[in-house]
Amino acid sequence: MAKRRIIILGGLAVLALAAGTVAVRTAGFAPKDIADGSDIRLAAAPPYDLDAAVAHLSAAAQIRTISHQDPAENEIAEWDRLHGWLAKTYPAMHRAMTRTILPNRTLIYHWPGSDPAAKPIIVMAHQDVVPVTEGTEGDWKYPPFAGTIAENAVWGRGTVDDKGSLIGLFEALEALAAQGFKPKRGIYLVSGHDEEAGGSGAVAAAAKLKADGVRALFTLDEGSVVLRDTPVINGPAILIGVAEKGYATLKVTANAPGGHSSMPPPETGVTTLARAVLAITEKPFPIEMRGPGAAMIEALAAHKGGTTKMAVANQWLLGSLVKREVAGSPSSAAAFHTTIAPTMLQGSPKENVLPQSASALINYRIAPWNSSADVMARAKAAVGDAPVELTWVKPPNEPSRVSSSSSPGWKYVVAAARADAPDAVVSPYLVVAATDSRSMEPISDDVYRFMPMHFTLKETAMIHGTNEHMTIDSFRRMIDYYARLIATSAG
Template sequence: MSDAPSERSASEADSAAGSMAGSIDRFRRLVRIPTVSRIDEAQTDWGQFDAFIAALPQLYPATHAALEREIVGGHSMLYRWAGREDGPPTVLMAHYDVVPATGEGWTRPPFSAEVVDDGDGDVIWGRGTLDDKGALVSILEAVETRAAAGFRPRHDVYLSFGHNEETTGAGAIAIVETLEARGVRPALVLDEGGAVVEGVFPGVSKPAAVIGVSEKGITTVTLTVDQQGGHASTPPRLTATARLARAIVRLNARPFPARFSPTNVEMLRTVGAHAAGPMRWALGNLWLTGPLMLRVFTRLSDETRAMVRTTQAVTQLSGSQAANALAERAEAMVNVRIAVGSSVEETERHIRSAIADPAVRVEALLPSEPSPVSPTTGAAWELLSRTVRQTFGQDEVIVTPYVMLGASDSRHFTRISDHVYRFSPFEMSGEERGTLHAMNERIRVESWLRGVRFYTTLVGEL
């Protein structure tokens, strides 16, 4: 009789371990499917996307029994979980396309989904573990758990899984158009975005859960020089490539102006209440210290610098087709992330002014303005904040709004909802954040499982 409690505990522990192992196995299986999206869709291997879609009903049978699924915009997926009563729904978002990875320079093959103990715990390696299959599979694990237990949400819950977030976002746009045509106005939309981070804010030792209430605009600006070509043995004083190089140097020498947006101010005041020493006073009195703190943020790190200004980065260059021929066209692609409070028009005007050369043609491609700012009060914000604290520790984490530096599919949902938020419920170190769209992308198993708990708790509140 005295052994019974320990036997039950052992049985429960075995069951929990088996459940975790099953979750991890499903995650790894989906990471192994190389759903790489490309700007030129003719180069996309759609068979891999079909395989991903086909795998989900096998891996998540309770989800596919309880929810309706439709394919939208070619390969994006929209699920509807019918609620018990009428009311504004919730949309949980993620995308399953990933950026390319050749394997060159990777410590582990990018689509092997290897689990490696690095001395501090198990780590899952692979493209998409952070961006964004980690969130997608966490959502499915949470819904599967709840659906298998017979749970049904109070109001409708939609799962929106985009297939080309990394390129055009056309799948998410099609989903928004579908929901809009049906009169759906979500009370909450949650997509990828901020994470639980440490060491970002000066003087603050506690981890901060940064929830995106807006996101920067995005556009690719082309700088083009068209000029007479010819043999490279008789070059003019200023070739097309040299003129383009001069334009790039001038642009880099004239960064966009730095300023704190209202969301920046709220973020700094929130985290500042937990800062140590003089930094607590400095962050709590921005009316006085604002200019000094702005200079600090422009120098502290790449992340803090990007928080307070529009950024530009030259990502692609093209010129002559031969080593001994002058370029008749030289072109640079500049990826621009537009600060909240600015605009595409202001961005183009700044670039033209910085370059100061009418021979360099400036053109914005696929421009997207900064997103509207979602409120940091009300039921949706309180639900997210409460769920974060329940998952990461009531007194262990600071919950703060911020402006997301990248772009996500959620920006399209601002057409149909005033409560669009961006948060990936994972703890990410600076090094791990640096693997996004880069080599050696990976996620800690413990962090990913905590993300599953976040979504499981959130779903239970819907």
């Protein structure tokens, strides 16, 4: 009886200690190393004609700079048309900045600063847009390349991704130039011609800037937004991409004798391939609470408070619960592991012929703590001694480095965003797609991926989808944001 009492008392003591630890950690929990930009003195955005700016976005959306999967299908004259239109529409900016057009149609603008010792800034937005899926044109409320102004928005392919940013930057720079702005810090505007088809233009631009000796304080490109209904807090958050996942496509090939389908062997090339693909996908990368995804969860949980804050603050005890929550949907889970997605299959050219070679493509988006070598090793371990070949379709893009969330560049980006969303939570964010900005890493202290549009989760679905449109309110916010950021960081 005495022994039992000792065991019970001991258990209660452990529980009391655990409860005390949980309480202390929860009370003192706060996100680490996330500056709020409150020490930055913001410059005001200059005046401009919003109606004219909206008409300009409409005109730009009508220029069909469409990046097709096969570059031979691209209408290069449309890029030349866009360049001519930009020069005509923004005369003050073109007087203030030098323009370089690379042979591939990528643009580099430079506004020299008065202080040669100050590191310049780089702002980015790409010129090209994705095609409209054939047969879906009739699903659009307004024609996808008409740039229709209706319902307090500009409708059309590319109005959000990424001509909204491109024209927003040009409007901001034109307004600054027209009012006589004189930067102390140099300004570069880089606009890739093929972001939607691999980003070779940004690679070429970065190579030129590196050869010119450019070392930027920060680079800002597309990537995330102010999300109005952010999960966890169900409210607004300024989500700034501090990193992006790597990109790799694995080809799995099963070779076989082939033959007539009327006399199949016990296992064909297709069944061998199917087993291999299943083996790879059934060995997913684990959910890991680390990197920008973890920083985001910490920032949101600290604001939310209550049991959410308690769980995130005490992952030593409740880590499995937190992981289960973030793994609850593909969109949230993507920030916490390397994803595996089989996308394409190829086999026999005819239904009654056994293929001599069957192949599958598996697309990976690689988390910052993994590498393409990790992906290949995991795939090889999964298939074991199965008679398949594993090769990369092309050299992988490794994950980007993680930029600072407390550096001068971060503070400028955050301060300009908070001016328009003072009650929003500020958080680092992992961009799960790819952007042109990754090419600027070798020449930039930090790289950030953020567009100052205010979106709901539902509204983000239109990007690359049907009925893409930029609201006039969001477009106004973008122009003001870019003008404030440039005037503050370069002024």
